[in-house]
Amino acid sequence: MSEMPVGEAYDLLTACVSPRPIGFISSISSLGQPNLAPFSFFTLGGANPPSVVFSAVLNPDGSMKETFRNVADTGEFVVNTVHREMMDGVGRAAIRASADTPKWERSGFGQLPSLQIRPPRVAESLVQLECKVFQIVEHGIGPGSARYVIGEVLVAHVSPELLLQGKVSGDLVHSIARMGGKAYVDTAALELFEPEGP
Numbered sequence: 119m120s121e122m123p124v125g126e127a128y129d130l131l132t133a134c135v136s137p138r139p140i141g142f143i144s145s146i147s148s149l150g151q152p153n154l155a156p157f158s159f160f161t162l163g164g165a166n167p168p169s170v171v172f173s174a175v176l177n178p179d180g181s182m183k184e185t186f187r188n189v190a191d192t193g194e195f196v197v198n199t200v201h202r203e204m205m206d207g208v209g210r211a212a213i214r215a216s217a218d219t220p221k222w223e224r225s226g227f228g229q230l231p232s233l234q235i236r237p238p239r240v241a242e243s244l245v246q247l248e249c250k251v252f253q254i255v256e257h258g259i260g261p262g263s264a265r266y267v268i269g270e271v272l273v274a275h276v277s278p279e280l281l282l283q284g285k286v287s288g289d290l291v292h293s294i295a296r297m298g299g300k301a302y303v304d305t306a307a308l309e310l311f312e313p314e315g316p
Contacts, residue, residue, distance in 0.1 A: 133298030158296035
């Protein structure tokens with residue numbers, strides 16, 4: 119693996135480690151500019167305390183992702199879940215652009231204020247997790263190297279439509295997950311699909 123080009127290693131790993139849930143991360147810059155971006159290198163961390171982890175790998179040119187810069191500067195972020203009807207907007211938010219391009223506006227999603235942190239939540243998301251950074255672990259240098267963000271979950275906002283007898287029903291969450299290549303899986307329809315657009 120150490121002798122494999124970064125792109126080939128990425129293709130191998132993402133094809134083999136799947137499906138991967140989409141963590142739609144909302145953050146805010148130190149100047150107050152909100153940002154929104156999807157991450158498929160995302161998972162739970164633990165339950166005591168509740169935590170999540172996402173990895174913001176460096177861009178092909180070696181630069182840091184805007185989300186990572188925001189989270190490192192402010193220590194806060196929101197994980198918003200994604201369902202099928204959100205995919206067009208998620209795709210628009212994924213397009214890499216300069217820092218002065220308003221990704222959130224381009225996505226078309228609404229904003230809701232968070233209770234304990236500054237970054238807003240995605241109004242259309244059925245679950246939103248307000249998080250504060252516990253630790254950032256840097257692993258490697260150059261394009262494709264990882265910046266693991268471990269976040270402690272402070273507040274969980276759950277849509278009432280996901281509840282049965284006061285508890286979240288996994289059968290109703292219907293998250294979207296990333297497969298290898300351009301494919302995603304819709305857990306509601308149990309089908310693979312490829313979003314339109316870039």
